């Protein structure tokens with residue numbers, strides 16, 4: 187059972203990437219900032235940004251605790267935002283940037299929405315479904331495949347953020363048990 191404790195101040199600073207260089211690090215920096223917003227709202231700090239032809243069409247963080255909604259993962263919220271922004275559920279040409287590898291639900295939604303590419307910072311060997319625990323992208327009869335950038339983009343920063351959050355939560359005696367000893371794979375990813 188995970189239960190949000192009282193807010194713990196986030197010791198990490200937001201990043202201010204140059205808008206002149208809109209590369210993977212730029213977009214992941216914005217996803218990282220979303221994760222910090224999540225922490226400040228006492229949510230598991232996972233952030234997501236969706237880019238489409240150079241424009242940001244969605245930016246979100248996990249809101250599972252606040253919404254009391256198990257589907258309110260950063261990626262799910264971002265996919266919905268992006269579809270609304272584009273007026274099309276088919277997110278052809280879009281790239282999803284997320285600070286942690288998507289779970290089964292979010293990986294499935296990315297396939298269903300036909301995004302072009304997924305770039306995630308931290309691999310999740312427990313629940314990640316784009317290569318960490320398993321890979322939905324390898325389903326043999328699915329006709330859409332995602333391009334993947336797995337790790338390497340702000341990986342250390344995003345990992346440190348998640349690990350720090352769970353370490354601080356564990357120190358809170360009111361938290362009986364988090365289901366993940368390494369701070370990954372908890373709800374919200």
Ligand SMILES: [Zn+2]
Pocket residue numbers: 259261288289290291292293374375
């Ligand atoms: Zn998810």
